[in-house]
Amino acid sequence: MSDLDMSILEKKKLDMLDAYIDTFEDKQLNIITILHYAQSVFEYLPKELQLHIARKIDMPAVKINGIVSFYSFFSEKQVTKYIVDVCRGTACFVKGSQNLYDIFSERLKVNEEGISEDGLFTLNSIRCLGACGLGPVVKINDKIFSHVTNDMVDDIIVEYREKEKADES
Ligand code: FES
Structure with missing residues (x-):
């Protein structure tokens, strides 16, 4: 090499x-x-x-x-176990989803491709999830978190890290 x-x-x-x-x-x-x-x-x-x-x-x-x-079965990007989609559609944006995105980004220590330092999460920002009344909305894989506040970010991350530990044991 x-x-x-x-x-x-x-x-x-x-x-x-x-x-x-x-x-x-x-x-x-x-x-x-x-x-x-x-x-x-x-x-x-x-x-x-x-x-x-x-x-x-x-x-x-x-x-x-x-x-x-x-070929679609090849991937140039790392595929992580958890995909964190922070909605930055208009309704969620005006309720502070930009802040949420920034906090997730900081806590997960994502690189320029949105991959977390521990390789467990990919952070994306996406357009309207169609659940505007529940905003700000964050989706992790298939699970929707509604009315997410800045204070909830750490708990959400801990929930997934503990789930990961449980899966490994
Ligand atoms: S703008 Fe976020 S769900 Fe519609």
Whole structure:
């Protein structure tokens, strides 16, 4: 691995991927299989990983990106367990949903792609959820939280973190 971002691509996983790629005589012919394996190991196919594969099998990175973009079963974005949708439609916005979004963003320490520091949440802002009378509204996966106040944000996050701990034990 040369100048790739080690914080994103863990060395051990990368070694597994390289070893897998080396099992193929014609690596380019097996690009779909290789990408499937890479996604099963890394859970998604970030640009850095696509570049690594491109170099490893001597295929233009743009061609690999074309394949990843074409097939819906490949994802360039990390898929988190919980998707937090903060409604920023007009009715929710005037009731303070921008503040809610900012507080979620700060508490979850999201990166520029909206992924939380612990990799558990993705934070999105979305348009009207069709429940304006319940605003401000926050949806986490299939569950709707209504009349959400700033003070409720920490409790909501704790609820999901505890759920996660329970699932792991
Ligand atoms: S604006 Fe938020 S539910 Fe309609």
